[in-house]
Amino acid sequence: GWVERSETHQLGRGSTTFVVGFAALYPPYGRVPAAKFTASRGTRFRHSLTRTATAPEIVGDSLQLSPMTDKSFYITTPIYYVNARPHIGHIYTTMIADVIARYHRLAGRDVFFLTGTDEHGKKVADAAREQGQTPQQYVDAIAAEFQQTFDRLGMTHDDFIRTTQQRHESRLAVYVQALKDTGDVYLGEYEGWYDEGQEEYVTETNARASDYKSAVSGRPLTRVKEKNYFFALSKYQDRLIAYIEAHPAFIAPEARRNEVLARVRAGLNDVAITRSTEPWGVPMPGDPEHSIYVWIDALFNYLTAIEANDRADLWPADVHLIGKEILWFHAVIWPAMLMALDKPLFRTLYAHSFWIAEGQKMSKSLGNFIDLEKLDGYVETFGLDALRYYLTTHGPMGATDADFAEAKFIDVYNSDLANTVGNCANRVTNMIGRYFEGRVPANAGHGLEGVALVRRAVGAAVEEADGDMWALELSGYCERAMGVVRAIDRCIEIEEPFKLAKDPANKEQVGTILYNCAEALRIASLLLWPVMPERMEELWRRLGCGRYAEAVTNKGRGDLAAWVKWGRLEPGTAIEKGAALFPRHEAAKS
Secondary structure (H helix, E strand, O other), X not given: OEEOOEOOOOOOOOOOOOOOOHHHOOHHHEOOOOOOEEEEOXXXXXXXXXXXXXXXXXXXXXXXXXXXXXXEEEEEEEXXXXXXXXXXXXXXXXXXXXXXXXXHHHOOOEEEEEEEEEOOOHHHHHHHHHOXXXXXXXXXXHHHHHHHHHHHOOOOOOEEEEOOOHHHHHHHHHHHHHHHHOOOEEEEEEEEEEEOOOOEEEOHHHHHHXXXXXOOOOOEOEEEEEEEEEEOHHHHHHHHHHHHHHOXXXXXXXXXXXXXXXXXXXXXXXXXXXXXXXXXXXXXXXXXXXXXXXXXXXXXXXXXXXXXXXXXXXXXXXXXXEEHHHHHHHHHHHHHHHHHOOOOOOOEEEEEOOEEEOOEOOOOOOOOOOEHHHHHHHHHHHOHHHHHHHHHXXXXXXXXXXXXXXXXXXXXXXXXXXXXXXXXXXXXXXXXXXXXXXXXXXXXXXOOHHHHHHHHHHHHHHHHHHHHHHOOOHHHHHHHHHHHHHHHHHHHHHHOHXXXXXXXXXXXXXXXXXXXXXXXXXXXXXHHOOOOHHHHHHHHHHOOOHXXXXXXXXXOOOOHHXXXXXXXXXXXXXXXXXXXXXXXXXXXXX
């Protein structure tokens, strides 16, 4: 319907999603009352408090909400630098992107999920030389390990881009030439500080603040003097500030947005986009004595990959998911270059925090890195879905670092997965097997307290699901889905069907209880599938819903909006009992 002008606004319950003040874009219209929006694709927004995602359009003197027609979703991870083997940082970012991509496929969207490796730069050439290899031999081996690792951990990316591939290098040269053609690139001389480890130029102010040491590695910065081509970043300072202020969901979480705004307001310097001392790179168009700076090279992968796949229509990206250490390049330099090229900006840049281990920052000296071997050990012991669940629900999505601790992992596994999801599935399927010969009973519609509790939990989870995922509120999304499972357990405690079943006269009431529990379990399993696909597909099979797995296999699309409608579990459907989905884990006694 129509939303009248208003200067007031009320957030939804428990919401942390940014509220958009439309006055920033549409001065006559003020703020939208009692609605929650996240910025999307320029002047379009998604409304996440209704069951159907909506987008506002200006119509005459009013703001109208109309159904969202966009059916595509483009998500990226950073491309990972090949100076080290894959570790928890790489796995976490890619796995979270995978959860988000799976959700949007389940919701029926045309998803493109991109990841890859960043393979140029002096550090790569130096590492190859130390190992007696050519740079290409070196990067081929590391890139293969990343690809094998992601495949082994069940990632469903649609493309793995490598910056040494011709499809990237050729398109990169076209974009850099286009930047030159704008007049925003010029030849100059840089004299100042350089972080060799991060391959990053450091301003005098930032160098002094870190005592002339790398803010990441702590190693001394290098003083360099060299001719470079520069990009006129300073020219875009006011435009960047205006855009970030007008689009609250452009940089997330809020602490990152505030950090970027403070730095941009303090003033921007032009940035070098080439190096004359880095032969392992893509030559600068028109001046092969310079190579394109590794960071500029890497950022353009988000465009070169989709063009190589004939999917240029996917731009602008919906989500760039990164770690907080590379925030500046993505939040300031990348959008400024897009502005220079007259390209629309991405919808959301989300910069998550770091993992620590057992309460301490990870470091080689402490020997506490969560490496591939440790992660593989968790998968072998608890299963891949358990690792996915822990990373999704207890990871550093937000402004605070997260602790990867073995005792906490075991506690979460036992509490949430073994005792809640697994136990609930067993209780419901076992009682249907015992009291109704393994067939879904009829729903007689008795007005029961426990059933009403379940229906409310399902309604809340379904209503908020799309909004949570668009806002990247994964912990809230999972908590609401788990809330459905907990409501089922509470219903069984309140209604006690196992006691009622002792009297044949109660069979209809017992059937109603168990139908509603099974139907709620079906819907919860759909919502939990992006996080725990393998175990939820097994639960679908047991609930007679194997058709869902057939639809989403090989990155197929689902129909979540239809599938989560209440009452789709047909009475008479065969239900299977089975082994525990998540066997309880007993920690070894010391």
